[in-house]
Amino acid sequence: DAHKLLVLAGDGIGPEVMREVARIVHWMSAHRGLKLEITEELVGAASLAAHGVPIRDEVIELARQSDAVLFGSVGDPAWSHVGFDKRPEVAILKLRKELELFANLRPAKLFDALIDASALKPEVVRGLDLMIVRETVGGIYFGEPRGIETLPDGSRRGINTEVYTTSEIERVARVAFDLARKRDNRVCSVEKCNVMESGLLWKEVVTDIHKREYSDVQLSHMLADNCAMQLVRDPNQFDVIVTGNLFGDILSDLASMLTGSLGMLPSATLGPARADGKRNALYEPIHGSAPDIAGKGIANPLAQILSFAMLLRYSLNRGEDADLIETAVSNVLASGLRTGDIMSPGMARVGTEMMGQAVLRE
Amino acid sequence: DAHKLLVLAGDGIGPEVMREVARIVHWMSAHRGLKLEITEELVGAASLAAHGVPIRDEVIELARQSDAVLFGSVGDPAWSHVGFDKRPEVAILKLRKELELFANLRPAKLFDALIDASALKPEVVRGLDLMIVRETVGGIYFGEPRGIETLPDGSRRGINTEVYTTSEIERVARVAFDLARKRDNRVCSVEKCNVMESGLLWKEVVTDIHKREYSDVQLSHMLADNCAMQLVRDPNQFDVIVTGNLFGDILSDLASMLTGSLGMLPSATLGPARADGKRNALYEPIHGSAPDIAGKGIANPLAQILSFAMLLRYSLNRGEDADLIETAVSNVLASGLRTGDIMSPGMARVGTEMMGQAVLRE
Ligand SMILES: CC(C)[C@H](C(=O)O)[C@@H](O)C(=O)O
Ligand SMILES: CC(C)[C@H](C(=O)O)[C@@H](O)C(=O)O
Numbered sequence: 001d002a003h004k005l006l007v008l009a010g011d012g013i014g015p016e017v018m019r020e021v022a023r024i025v026h027w028m029s030a031h032r033g034l035k036l037e038i039t040e041e042l043v044g045a046a047s048l049a050a051h052g053v054p055i056r057d058e059v060i061e062l063a064r065q066s067d068a069v070l071f072g073s074v075g076d077p078a079w080s081h082v083g084f085d086k087r088p089e090v091a092i093l094k095l096r097k098e099l100e101l102f103a104n105l106r107p108a109k110l111f112d113a114l115i116d117a118s119a120l121k122p123e124v125v126r127g128l129d130l131m132i133v134r135e136t137v138g139g140i141y142f143g144e145p146r147g148i149e150t151l152p153d154g155s156r157r158g159i160n161t162e163v164y165t166t167s168e169i170e171r172v173a174r175v176a177f178d179l180a181r182k183r184d185n186r187v188c189s190v191e192k193c194n195v196m197e198s199g200l201l202w203k204e205v206v207t208d209i210h211k212r213e214y215s216d217v218q219l220s221h222m223l224a225d226n227c228a229m230q231l232v233r234d235p236n237q238f239d240v241i242v243t244g245n246l247f248g249d250i251l252s253d254l255a256s257m258l259t260g261s262l263g264m265l266p267s268a269t270l271g272p273a274r275a276d277g278k279r280n281a282l283y284e285p286i287h288g289s290a291p292d293i294a295g296k297g298i299a300n301p302l303a304q305i306l307s308f309a310m311l312l313r314y315s316l317n318r319g320e321d322a323d324l325i326e327t328a329v330s331n332v333l334a335s336g337l338r339t340g341d342i343m344s345p346g347m348a349r350v351g352t353e354m355m356g357q358a359v360l361r362e
Numbered sequence: 363d364a365h366k367l368l369v370l371a372g373d374g375i376g377p378e379v380m381r382e383v384a385r386i387v388h389w390m391s392a393h394r395g396l397k398l399e400i401t402e403e404l405v406g407a408a409s410l411a412a413h414g415v416p417i418r419d420e421v422i423e424l425a426r427q428s429d430a431v432l433f434g435s436v437g438d439p440a441w442s443h444v445g446f447d448k449r450p451e452v453a454i455l456k457l458r459k460e461l462e463l464f465a466n467l468r469p470a471k472l473f474d475a476l477i478d479a480s481a482l483k484p485e486v487v488r489g490l491d492l493m494i495v496r497e498t499v500g501g502i503y504f505g506e507p508r509g510i511e512t513l514p515d516g517s518r519r520g521i522n523t524e525v526y527t528t529s530e531i532e533r534v535a536r537v538a539f540d541l542a543r544k545r546d547n548r549v550c551s552v553e554k555c556n557v558m559e560s561g562l563l564w565k566e567v568v569t570d571i572h573k574r575e576y577s578d579v580q581l582s583h584m585l586a587d588n589c590a591m592q593l594v595r596d597p598n599q600f601d602v603i604v605t606g607n608l609f610g611d612i613l614s615d616l617a618s619m620l621t622g623s624l625g626m627l628p629s630a631t632l633g634p635a636r637a638d639g640k641r642n643a644l645y646e647p648i649h650g651s652a653p654d655i656a657g658k659g660i661a662n663p664l665a666q667i668l669s670f671a672m673l674l675r676y677s678l679n680r681g682e683d684a685d686l687i688e689t690a691v692s693n694v695l696a697s698g699l700r701t702g703d704i705m706s707p708g709m710a711r712v713g714t715e716m717m718g719q720a721v722l723r724e
Contacts, residue, residue: 225616
């Protein structure tokens, strides 16, 4: 039986890097018996241009019925003044919310071959391998009331609401604790409980579930401002970090930049277990649509390729195929090929397509 | 006429580092004709222990009537489970709110002598000198509704509200633009307008006032997650960053850690111009109360000393005295003295008191 895969390349460099994944899919179908039933759809600015909305309801329905979604990236400055409902970003926000993709797993892992690309000193960043588990369907991203209101005197007020419930916190904490057990068994929970009651509840609920179900895992707590500092000072102190939507957005981007290889890092976003035993899942690179370099053929396709490897491993249960891809990527890096974002002296600069084909050859 | 100064040393290392400022005040009274009428009061955990509240109303009143407030730091793990109203942190939050101290100026400046203390590579951080202007009386720190509510089924919900009004955004933007004119004339405004309407309004208002009053200053906009990344990738791209309360909290801590000398960095928080032409102002180090090293005599007093220098310059109009202190600090660093936080090979490790006295000798 073929697995149903929905491919949403999106904007900017999305379609370019996705093309390199397509080559790999093609090869795997021919040589590894991979059977995929692939549907491609437009999202983001591409969908806005074609259909007037960032994502159509049919596409969300398709995503729901797929075994996995492979996502590129959305965002386009051309649409940034058109209106809040017509942001390309609505596509990914709606997918997360509608499919209840609540746990975004964002590894920040240093590729040894790329240690020179980091802004941090080698002795600070060497061996870095942490995982941020970010809650993605709650918090200030979705809370009501929200909006901009005009006051009687003509001035305006912008409002957003951060809301977290016990069960939202519990389920994402569970994902973090489960992951930690397979890693270094340490979780650091991050909030701003000295200022925000939602953070205070976050801390209490995490503490509570730890006591009840995960007392074998080492748990610590950290304020978000301190966490940002500690990530720069000594990132190797962390194993798994679990945090809310907004802090997770900022801290995971920061953490991945520490590795110097943002263009290398994949992510997975998981929903709850479904009735059929599977769970909805979406895979996407951590990097954005990078409109400044789109269409130039110089984007790094490795994060998208590695996102596909994660998809094979976690949603299709094809760990061996995932290994094949990950090893190929390592080998290509070891051979000295680099796209511009991870370039360093003495290496060979290649474009998107050459990098993709090098992986394929391996 | 004597200037009225309110000294609030607070918790943890606060009182230790403040003692070193006291020596300098003493010297300046004797040798530089500095006339200060100093009142000292308890805040934070120290006030909680003595009076049952993190700050008494009388102390807020005193602060209002002072020419400047010199603040140490608040926060103590012993009080972290006692209740949300009994957080030591309430002291600084109330002072900011009640005195309308809306613009927190946080420099992230590299001391050349300390370049080795940074986790960043020297070539990335060399010459770093940026200023974060953080809004401090609005946003999610103070918005209503807030709290933790229990739902009918026994589960709970934590709520906080981010609110920004046109005028709150305008006045802090003005501070940033005015500062930029005295620096490198560039402002980067940071929000999360692709997700939050309050960020969208922020961006619109900043754009608008720029067009009307500050079109000579170069203005750019950046999303908060991207800003966290860019601060690590290439912090020298920034001159002045202006942002809201929560993003400012995280990004300014991050920025100051980049310099490797958190223990060196002062900050000023300014209120609106008063009827008497002065403005309320509070000066405090960027670092916190550091309970882990409190009482050991090893804390770095330089951030507190430099905060006092800022106070002399901005609130008492004594720029020469401020220069004296800042030069003394430079000389002490150049002579190789280091507290533990900024220690590097070949330097001489000293404690709080020796560092303070070294500055005094200079
Ligand atoms: C595109 C944007 C809405 C999104 C977010 O803020 O969640 C992105 O920054 C991310 O981290 O996936
Ligand atoms: C102590 C705390 C309430 C405070 C804040 O979050 O504003 C501190 O982190 C700061 O940055 O001054």
